[in-house]
Amino acid sequence: MKHVKAHLFLIICGIVAIVALAVWYFPIGGVREKTIEEAQKRHAQVKAINEFNNFTINIPGMEPLKGPPIPKITAERRKAMEEMKDKANRIAVEFAKxxxxxxVTVQGDKVIPMLGDKAMPHHLPAVDATQVDPYNYKSEYERYLLRLALSxxxxxxxNNELGTLQAAAKMAVPPTAxxxxxxxxxEKRAYSLRPEAKEWKDTNLPPERMTEIATRMISDRAVASRMYVAPAALQRRGFLANPLAKPSNPQVFESFVDCWLMxxxxxxxxxVNADAFASRANPKAGEKHAVAHSAIKRLDRIVVGGSGAAAAAAAADASGTPSAGGLFLAAVRSGPTPGNPQMGAVAAGGIDHTRSMTGRTGEDKYDxxxxxxxxxxxxxxxxxxIDQLxxxxxxxxxLNVQMQAVDPFEALANxxxxxxxxxxxxxxxxEALxxxxxxxxIMPAxxxxxxxxAPAGPAVAQQ
Structure with a gap:
């Protein structure tokens, strides 16, 4: 007891300390856990600061930079991003060129459509409203299609006379019956003039001779041409069918687009055919490029415009009124516009994967x-x-390739x-953009x- 009294103060202090520790760690639930959590947060902050000081910034055209993003680094990054944007814009300009x-050819502030290598400044009012000559264009257009087929x-x-071109084009198909x-x-008439024919009173040719004539004519056509070109192979706008028809401005524009793509x-x-002829096996000096030497033997048809509905194109062409289904793939629309309450403005992006593999249907930059x-x-x-195209x-x-084997006997029969x-x-x-x-x-109103x-399109700057 004496010992306790002598050390009473120390004993009381110890008891208080023990109680304090018990209160700190056990009765007040979570204090210990909170202390540990705060310690972990501080540790994470220290770790983040260290990582921040060692942060690496990659800027195109520069060595990797380490350290916090100080104003100089952010400025360099902004500059690099602006340069990339400017380069993208320049690429877009070059792509459009x-x-x-x-x-088309650009002369000053005018954009002039072309047929082949010939500028055609007097055939669309958007180019020159004072000198539009649709009848002259009609003649030029028909001749161009024939020359294209003959190529x-x-x-x-x-010569370049229309009748001569038409006659020459007929030589690119097998002879008709x-x-x-x-x-x-x-030949019968010539045979009938022979003395022996008069004596025998027989003007009929032997069957084998008639077969020989047909075979020779078919063979001559195959040798005279590099490939067969069907009469309707190149798309022709309907106004050519009527000699007196005056093509409308939309029809002229559509025929220009046809010609560019064809x-x-x-x-x-x-x-492709030139490469096939040049690489043929066992070439002979002076040998003429014939159908047998070509990789592409026959052009059946080129159809320009629409989503495959030829009727839509024909209807648009007959009326002279343009149709999105007749030439351009109709874009996704977002409601009527002030200029045209029947048609909506092109939605941003113009993407619709139900229309084509790429989903492109047209937007404000392209059709x-x-x-x-x-x-x-x-x-x-x-x-x-495809590579050549x-x-x-x-x-x-x-977008798509479909093929079917050709029966050579059926082809020969024809x-x-x-x-x-x-x-x-x-x-x-x-798909063409x-x-x-x-x-x-140059687009008609x-x-x-x-x-x-907008009613007035911007001019293309000379570049």
Missing amino acids: GNRINR LSGIVPP EEINAAIEA TDIVRAING VVLVRVQMVIDPSAINKF YQQNNAYTV GYLFGDTQCVRVEILV LFREWTTP EYRALLGI
Whole structure:
């Protein structure tokens, strides 16, 4: 007891300390846990600060920078981003320039449409409203289509007269039954003048001779042409059917678009066939490029515009009123516009994957045109054709390829000699983009209203 009294103060202090510790850690629930949690937070903050000081910033064109994003670094990053944006804009400008090559020419502040390498300044009111000459364009357009077809067959007409071009184009298909019968009748007449024929009173040719005449004519056509080109292979606008019809401004614009796209396809075909002729096995000196030497044997049809509904294109062409289904793939719309309450403005992005593989349907920067190419081809040359097409312009995308084997006996029965290669009949669906930066200045008012474009399109700057 004496000992307790002597150390009472110390004992009381100890008891108080023990009670304090018990109260701190046990009765007040969670104090210990909170202390541990705060310690962990402080540890995490210290770790974050260390990582922040060692932060690496990657800026294009510069070495990686370490440390916190001080104003100098953020300024460099902003500069780099602006340079990237400027480069993207320049690429877009160059892309649009490439898109208009061989389609329009820019003279000062005017954009002038072209047919082939010829500028056509007097055929659309958006270009020159004072000198529009649709009848002259009609003649130029028909001649251009015939020359384009002849460039495929390789047949060279003696002159540029319309009748001469039409006659030459007929040589790019097998002889008709009428032509074969006419040749047989001509030989019959010549045979009937021979003395022995008069004596025998027999003007009939032997059957084998008639077969020989037909075979020779079919063979001559196959040798005279680089490939067969069907009479309706190149799309022709309806106003050509009526000699007195005056093409409307939308029809002239649509026919320009047809020609631009068909010209690229024709050049791609010619490129494939030229390569096939140059790389043929066992070439002979002076040998003429014939159908048998070509990889693409026959062009059946090129259809420009619409989503595959030829009736829509025909209806639009007959009326002279443009139709989004007749030329451009109709874009996603977002309601009526002041200029055209029947059509909506193009929705941002213009993406609709139910329409095509890419989903592109058109937007404020470009319009989409679908093109179908039907032809008979060596199947090993299909990818070569696609490569050649991509080289013609920077805005083509092949969406679909369908093929079916060609029966050579059936083809021969119809007068087609394709050579020793097993061929396929292929249909290729192509998406083409036309940038409004250069199409709007030459676009007729009807099309501008249809697409919700301001009445006066901007001119393309000379670059």
